[in-house]
Amino acid sequence: MSELLTAHVSRYLRNRGEFERGLPPALLVFTPSALAPGMLGDEEYRMKTVTNAGAPTLGASEALAFPVVKSRTNAFGRGITVGRTGNNDVVLDDGSVSRFHAWFSREEGQEGFLLTDAGSKNGSWVGGVRLTPRRAVSVEDGARLRFGQVEVAFYTASGFVRMLAMRMAP
Numbered sequence: 072m073s074e075l076l077t078a079h080v081s082r083y084l085r086n087r088g089e090f091e092r093g094l095p096p097a098l099l100v101f102t103p104s105a106l107a108p109g110m111l112g113d114e115e116y117r118m119k120t121v122t123n124a125g126a127p128t129l130g131a132s133e134a135l136a137f138p139v140v141k142s143r144t145n146a147f148g149r150g151i152t153v154g155r156t157g158n159n160d161v162v163l164d165d166g167s168v169s170r171f172h173a174w175f176s177r178e179e180g181q182e183g184f185l186l187t188d189a190g191s192k193n194g195s196w197v198g199g200v201r202l203t204p205r206r207a208v209s210v211e212d213g214a215r216l217r218f219g220q221v222e223v224a225f226y227t228a229s230g231f232v233r234m235l236a237m238r239m240a241p
Contacts, residue, residue, distance in 0.1 A: 073162070076100060076134035083235050094228040097139035097175070097184055099161060099216070101223045103132060136231075137161050137223070139175055139184070150176035150187070153218055167193045167219030176207065182227070184210045193219035 082090045141151050142160045152159040153175070155168040163172070169191040176185045185207040188195035195202045196217035202208060210216070212230035216223050226234060 073135045073137045076136050079136055080235060080239070084239070091228070091232055094231060095138040095140045096228055098226050098231050099137040099139060099223040100226060101135045101137070101221065103134065147174065150174035163218055163221050165219060165221045168221055169193065169219070172218050178209070186210045186216065191219070
């Protein structure tokens with residue numbers, strides 16, 4: 072379930088310790104300015120999407136944070152799913168995102184995360200490089216990810232706190 076980034080900021084300012092203890096292992100942060108005109112023209116965007124939707128609609132005016140956590144109702148055993156439909160763990164409601172687009176998994180014995188594209192029509196990207204379907208790649212803290220035309224930043228819990236602290240600094 073996504074939440075406005077401003078709600079995280081409010082909790083962070085109220086009680087940083089409690090806020091940090093309540094964070095999931097990782098988050099995706101969507102910022103509307105990341106989808107500013109010029110990333111792709113509307114014509115090119117429509118041609119690449121299954122639904123022929125207009126410009127991306129996700130979070131039209133507010134930054135959103137999506138927890139990267141496994142939901143109890145999702146039976147996919149290989150990881151934390153990302154997709155357009157409500158049965159995914161991370162729901163990115165945009166026409167350029169496939170119903171089941173990609174998944175996150177944890178590196179065996181490591182703190183890091185892996186991302187695997189599920190063979191999506193519009194692709195998954197890490198740092199501007201398109202992923203090969205069904206081939207996992209490591210995702211670094213602060214990495215720019217793209218699912219279809221939805222661009223997000225990936226943060227571990229500690230990276231998310233550092234990002235908020237930098238934003239709050241005078």
